[in-house]
Amino acid sequence: SAVISQKPSRDICQRGTSLTIQCQVDSQVTMMFWYRQQPGQSLTLIATANQGSEATYESGFVIDKFPISRPNLTFSTLTVSNMSPEDSSIYLCSVGQATNEKLFFGSGTQLSVL
Amino acid sequence: GENVEQHPSTLSVQEGDSAVIKCTYSDSASNYFPWYKQELGKGPQLIIDIRSNVGEKKDQRIAVTLNKTAKHFSLHITETQPEDSAVYFCAAKIPGGSQGNLIFGKGTKLSVKP
Numbered sequence: 015s016a017v018i019s020q021k022p023s024r025d026i027c028q029r030g031t032s033l034t035i036q037c038q039v040d041s042q043v044t045m046m047f048w049y050r051q052q053p054g055q056s057l058t059l060i061a062t063a064n065q066g067s068e069a070t071y072e073s074g075f076v077i078d079k080f081p082i083s084r085p086n087l088t089f090s091t092l093t094v095s096n097m098s099p100e101d102s103s104i105y106l107c108s109v110g111q112a113t114n115e116k117l118f119f120g121s122g123t124q125l126s127v128l
Numbered sequence: 129g130e131n132v133e134q135h136p137s138t139l140s141v142q143e144g145d146s147a148v149i150k151c152t153y154s155d156s157a158s159n160y161f162p163w164y165k166q167e168l169g170k171g172p173q174l175i176i177d178i179r180s181n182v183g184e185k186k187d188q189r190i191a192v193t194l195n196k197t198a199k200h201f202s203l204h205i206t207e208t209q210p211e212d213s214a215v216y217f218c219a220a221k222i223p224g225g226s227q228g229n230l231i232f233g234k235g236t237k238l239s240v241k242p
Contacts, residue, residue, distance in 0.1 A: 116177065
């Protein structure tokens with residue numbers, strides 16, 4: 015499976031600021047997604063990162079709050095904007111190929127908002 | 129929409145014993161069921177998966193069974209070892225949705241005591 019690198023691995027931020035999380039894959043992948051895992055909770059899909067076009071957001075998530083870029087088949091960014099303590103979570107990048115259903119996850123970004 | 133319930137939320141076993149985690153799903157059209165292992169500070173790792181046209185799948189000490197009629201699937205770990213200690217998540221793929229549209233259970237924290 016692909017090696018998925020996320021940066022930063024963790025950060026502590028002040029409310030009202032924004033943080034951009036990077037996801038780099040060591041090989042081209044068809045699909046890239048962003049998930050959120052709130053403390054002690056399960057995983058929730060935020061959006062599908064589409065190469066060269068706007069991301070597709072799930073219900074409850076909006077572009078103004080979570081802008082996403084995907085300039086090529088190996089890289090994507092997720093920005094958490096105007097942060098509040100409720101945004102404290104682990105944010106996970108995941109990737110897959112269109113040829114099968116398997117989904118692989120990066121190591122995550124642990125975000126704490128004060 | 130699809131709902132996945134996972135039991136138990138915590139499970140403690142003695143090294144060498146077997147561990148079983150069970151999940152139920154609500155949408156009978158769901159057709160793909162992966163299991164993930166998440167160690168502290170890491171992203172979820174895909175450990176085994178099963179498609180709806182298969183009843184059972186084994187990989188060394190890990191097996192997954194699927195009962196489509198009852199809409200439940202289970203993870204079986206035999207000869208447990210301390211390194212099996214982690215949080216395990218089951219998931220079901222929403223039929224017709226994108227690859228990232230996995231609905232996850234709430235997780236089972238497995239502790240294997242030496």
